[in-house]
Amino acid sequence: MSVWEVLAIILAGLAAGTINTIVGSGTLVTFPTLLFFGYPPVSANISNSLGLVPGGLTGAWGYRHELRSLGPMLRRLAPASLLGSVLGALLLLVLPPAAFEAIVPVLIALALLLVILGPRLQRWAAAHHAERITPGRWVVLLLGVLVAGMYGGYFGAAQGVLLLGIMSILLPLRLQQMNGIKNVLGMIVNFVAAMVFLVVAPEHVNWTIVLLISIGSLLGGVVGARVGRAMPPWLLRAVIVVIGTVAILNLVL
Template identity: 40%
Template sequence: MSGLDHLLVVLAGFGAGLLTSTVGVASLLSFPILLAVGLPPVLANASNTLGLVPAGAGAALGFRRELRLHRGLTYRVVLLAGIAGSVGAALLLALPPGVFEAIVPWLILGTCVLVGVQPRLSAWLAVRRASSGRSSARVTLGPLTTFFVFVTGIYGGYFGAGAGVMMIATLALGLDVDFRFVAALRTLSVMASNVVAGAIFAVVAEVDWPVVALLAVSSIGGGYLGARIARRLPATVLRIAVVLAGGAAAVALLI
């Protein structure tokens, strides 16, 4: 790669770090740039997954106050996403490239809709629970939420573009917690999926280590800065940003 290519990768890492902790579509920025500088798709995917792990770590540091709110819940979601990430990595190595290309944009669009309507839908579900005598707030993972966290973790380990938006929709609908905590937990869970998938790629797949290093170094700062920005945004503004970014990502994948 040329010096300009290296600069593009560094900028992609920083931008992806920002997106990791704000709107959750980091790979939609970094992955196309890796393709543009000449990496084959599977090599670019594995290198991107490893390179963006520090972005999640930087974001987790920025979100540390929010993540302390529900420690037990945080540990369970992170563990679940990490296990699921190993399944996603195995699928990437076993299945033909691009096997999910047709369905991914529609999954992202659907989860964008869920993120947008989540406050009204959660209020309706709360009324339903109250009428049935179950009015307590949901701060633990139910069976359905557990299933969708696991499925989203698999997708994160497999490819990951838009996985953050999917995880936000899953957690926001399945739990009665502050949306900023949801954003923080989304970031940490996607990182857990990437850590496990990245470890597998490092051992059994081809990885471009110079690209991984450039992404890793530049994405740490972006992840931390993005978390600081997301912490200060009103929940409604953050929600709108997630929906807009997810919609743009879905359209980009469709075309």
Template identity: 55%
Template structure:
């Protein structure tokens, strides 16, 4: 890897780590960057996923205050993310991508709609959530599982999907949910990375550059994201989600 190439990929990784910490969809920065430098699509996807793991972990760590008191929720939803991420990684290595990629824009736009409708949905679902103890029930667990499959397969905007699901089915502060989102994304990326390292070809030079950049970006992005109001954070989620959907569709 040449110096200029490493600098460009590193800069993209810093930006991706920051965006992932705040809303998700950083893959849409690093993945096209790798493609622009001639990486084959599957190799770019695999190396990108492995490289972004440290950034996801750093973002989750930066949100540790918001994660206090959420251990039962993290354990419950974390299992769904692990199973989904494992399944998605296996699908990436065994199945053609055409059908799944065609559904990606629809999934992202649906998540954006959920984010926009969150306040109204929260009012309607208030009584039902109280009956379920506020854990989102089976719909949330299954939604996180499916999002994990998507995240393990490609990963772009899985944070948008997670925030849309949790924001609609849980009555909680958006910043606390953002902290949970970072943990779940780290679990999905982590288990997918283990699969890729074990059975796929990984470009370790690219992984190292992305890992360093995304770690810095994750810490910086979390510092900014934790200061945003719920309305601004919701707006960013929708803006990034729509941009991601258009980029993937094109």
């Protein structure tokens, strides 16, 4: 492995950790980088999931102030992310890539629409006295988090966009609070999926790649939290839409 390759992978990890903390979709940086240097797709995907876990930790810690009062909610949502990530990781090992290629761009496009319409839908809900989360909304929310976790365990790119889209219409919270929740749930998905890969398919793990991406993503989580928390809601939504659109184009083209 050359010095340039090492630096490129660390920088890709830094960018991915930053993007994941602000929005999600950091995998769209690291995964193509690994493919460019000739690593097999399954090995690149699994090693990438492991390498992004440290970035999830620092990103979630960076949003700790927004999460102070949301512990009970996280405890209710976390099991759905955990189960979804296990299912998604297992699907990666048994299904052909074409199985998800058709539906993933549609899911991301729907998530972007929900992010854009989130404030208007939240105002409508407030006008109809829906400030509290009803049992029906909890069921829909948990199912949405489960599906996002499955997608995250399978591939991961734009998982954050999916989560933010789902939460934008179902939770009466500020966008920065939802971003904090997204970071914690995304960290859980990456970590659990990585553990499944270690148990079921350890031969696909490239520990050098894991180490290099971990170094970059660890720093990226810190940078992303500082940048993301400083963004006004309108700018954060704009960034989400731009990155989500790039994700769709990347997956389709």
